[in-house]
Amino acid sequence: MVLRLNVEQKKYNGSVPDVVPSTNYPGDGSTAWGEAATIIPWNVYLHYGDKEILVRQYDSMKAWVDYMRGEDKKYGDKYLWQSGFHYGDWLALDGNIQGGVYGATDPFLICSGYYYYSTNIVAKAAEILGKTEDARYYKELASKIHEAFIREYFSPAGRLCVDTMTAYVVVLYMGLTPDFAYENVCKGLLKKLKKNRYHLNTGFVGTPYLCRVLSENGMNDLAYHLLMEKGFPGWLYEVLMGATTVWERWNSVMPDGKISGTEMNSLNHYSYGSIVEWMYRNMLGIRPCEEGTGFKKFILAPAPNYQIAHAKAILRSAAGKIESQWEIKEGMLNMRFAVPFDSEAVIVLPDVCKDSLDLSQQGILTAEQNGKNVELKVQSGIYEFSYIPTTPYRKIYSIDSPMEELKANEKTRKILEEDYFSYCPKLPFEKELYTLEELLNGPFTNLPYEQQRALDARLREVE
Template structure:
């Protein structure tokens, strides 16, 4: 009797990117689904996608295993159209699922061709605008009888909040977000049918909006030299499409018939400076028909305000694009953890977590009472540490209305903070009346990692919180000071980490579109995107390379060729820029470079003065970008380009090795980042030479006491370069070091996000004196990518995780780890445990092995329709398995035997570094005899295997040397 095929179910179906706005941004969205099967090794043989359009259901057959980001099978969707999609699948084992539930999708306007509403602004003289003021807009309309649909689309020069009948539209914040405004202005679309019907029940409907300056009107720059980047006053464009039951369409659009005002409760608002709100100025003008705005003014077309040059950029409908990135929302709230009273008598609230957002107040007091909120990430001497904010005031003020309990939070600013100083609170303060609202782009969480080491868990949490705080509409460097810019160098190193933690396809895809238009406008990739800075910059290695590396990272995680095709011209243009610079030498040398930015050896005021020469960094990135472009050309079928750029990449690689790598395996610049670049970028391919480079890198890491010796460029590469060349033990020692500089030093200092500098806070609790001292900067957290792959054991064996590589690398004293990743196909889970010693285990699902170390047990869950390549510790080959639950056990090799040689003055310093007890005893006796040179051995990289203790003892008396010798000999 033949057993029935295992049951199979379509458990998730989505159209477009996960986390996207409600209304589609494209006429041809992709279709994705996930499957669960009760059996093992389930693979899809075929699928059928059914699309319902105009009431007609059409089925489209799909052969093969594809279930992620499948092309839209039906005709292109039109603007303001609805459709529905469902799927059923059949397995290679003959199983078949039932039809999934319908997923409804909608479009609003799909671009400028579907837009009919002009930008309007208050008819006020330029010199009459309130400083950091806001504008209010209002119109009244009569809803048609038998209203069937009401769809509102809105955008602004500035940040807008729209209301219908006095009720806020949607839950999206800081709209329309920050894009490359000269070329791309996003708009949001909302279904407001229920709001219009509710308001129409009482008569006419009031459609209103408040617009603040936001990023559009912010002053950008450095060192106090700030200026607006975008022309003209704040402005609003909105179009409301009303459809009755008969299908008749009525349009309500912004125009000169609207009324406006620059007087309202939001008296000032600024991204950097904060927001002030006077509740006494609240009125019903935004909700009640027949009520006029205070100090009402007619609306004026923005076209009549801008100069001809500005209008050429800022009035073209072609720049209007539907929002595609996940919206910014309030994601969670945090209570006050502790109320402190500072030495100056200030009341300071500690939320226990460095976060991004604002605080919400619940308060009752007399009219005119002003509550002031000042924000900071850290305390210094018990007071708010505001110096790192530079020129940003990060201060909110709320003036009470005074007619009973009131609740308020800012709407047009955000802050990076853990601490809030509160002044002016009426009566006794109750911390329950204040909560912190965490605000960022609402991305879908995909990746998790926990380990048996609490410090590593906190480090991983810090990485995630740092990403959350800097993914607010775009990927910024920091969220608190007078900067908050989309630095290209930061995101190119962090993109793989980000794409494990969250689904970043829509978020980074939108940002890459901004990069493309800014690149075309600037003539090269600018250092920040969007680019509001008043100065140009030449191409910069590791920063401009975001043009190639971020698309490459997205393809590795999502295997979607469409964004790669969209970015291909940008990728190619960047490589051609570098090709022109390098010329026949095939090396990128000279000129200004950021280099290995914020190498810990660099002076606080010269962060680009790293140990690794910038020419090595630049040429290595030239190779990496060319290699990424080659891969893109291969994926897209651009055969001529693939051949051309593969040959160019090889020429660059050979030139790099000839110029910077000695036959003995040393880099001409004997620094951590130089070795890591050569290994991890694949510049050195000859196995023996790579092995020598890895050994020299491991020696260098040990010589510097396992302290960090890298900046933004080298940090993401170090642990991988060590692990790849057989030095995972050194990688773990580097990761677990707690002295400064290290990844765990900030954790031991109470950090809850990743810092900009390794020593943003000094060991004595004082803030680093450098002008750039952020306590929320995700770039150095890019080590989490290695943690996900080496500790968690999850990596893509092919783009998009159709085949996942499961290869955990135990070490560092960890006894367990657990990781999971929602790949779209389903959730891959991996957890492993190390137990006991000297056991016989089973190898790959039953293959017997014998070892004399601890027992390693690995459990993995592989989603349906995917496969896994599993490599156990110590194994040379991977074993391929299909979907389902799997368990393996093997014996780990015993740790290396302890060196039995006696401890003497001739013992290498490297051996002391690797033995915590011996090193502590040595440093103690050196301090006792007053040998203070030893205090610099770590910073100077003196813990070398070719340097003995005796060789390092200079200018000491014979008695002191004898004391040291006796202490060392007593070590055994």
């Protein structure tokens, strides 16, 4: 398919047609869909370690980025892509029209994000293939896009100017969040989730990256929560509705069992099935490395969570069978990894002190404490670890918790009675407001920030 894509691009001045092979359908040049030219060959190279895919597809990869650069030059030469039709965050639920197809995220933010992302990929591919001048050119271009993106979409105080779940996901995932804005961006994403009652509303662009971004930016519990969501929209909603495949729309089948529509409504679609990548990459932590493609070198960095008691993954990689599994039992975290012959891995053990580990196992080359985690460089072999995590793997209550959840727990309700209900016995607007934090800052109920922080600390201690 990627070879055919290259042929079709030549008919469109480097643009990628919406349908390959192209027929009578006229569409082309949509961001995210066109990234098939860069992201597919790059990921094939990462996972299989064969440079031939880059050799064959380099002209195609370069042509797509050059097409975006040409569109950029046509409309202001701002190092941003802000022209043309784009599907954007297709089928996201935050659009203005019920049952509509267009999400609320500014499509030009998405365009410019992918413009940067694909340019970076081409720069790396050029360097790998020894194309020194191209590598320098595309690296410089990526840098200029990065600078222009930050000027365009971030305020000087670090606020992202497009306030949607997918916008926060895009800038975090694609490396477009400046240091001065990082905290605000993470808070912004959390706020969007809270406002949506901890349900996602992302579409084809935001969903594949959403749980990855949450797990890799201090919100791992929310990634698991979204996976385990039984209501609409969510993956388990589909399962409980009888789905054996992943749907194209979050509401392909309605709660009453009826099909939501017969136009563009596949019951077997790839896009939201991307959650499985998060399971392998974050839940179990199996990640390829650019320094040792084809899993000759790779990372094992699982991110366990109390919402699932145990998990196991097997990946039959180009280097051999890789295994990662963990279990949370009686306060202990038990982990087991398998690294194939003639490969190396970095095992990242979460929430542990190096001194508490048995590091006498054969094949461990180095061990370093990195914050709350321990990083082990290992050779091929089987590795097993059991320890009590420094951070308990249990449900954490806080002022970000839903109010109904806090009221349902005897211990947290008692804290509320002592610290809050005595101050404000009635809760106006409880139906409209969802989390305790929203209620604490609502009309007629606002609590001073110092008391909010103290209340939050007490709630977090509840086991």
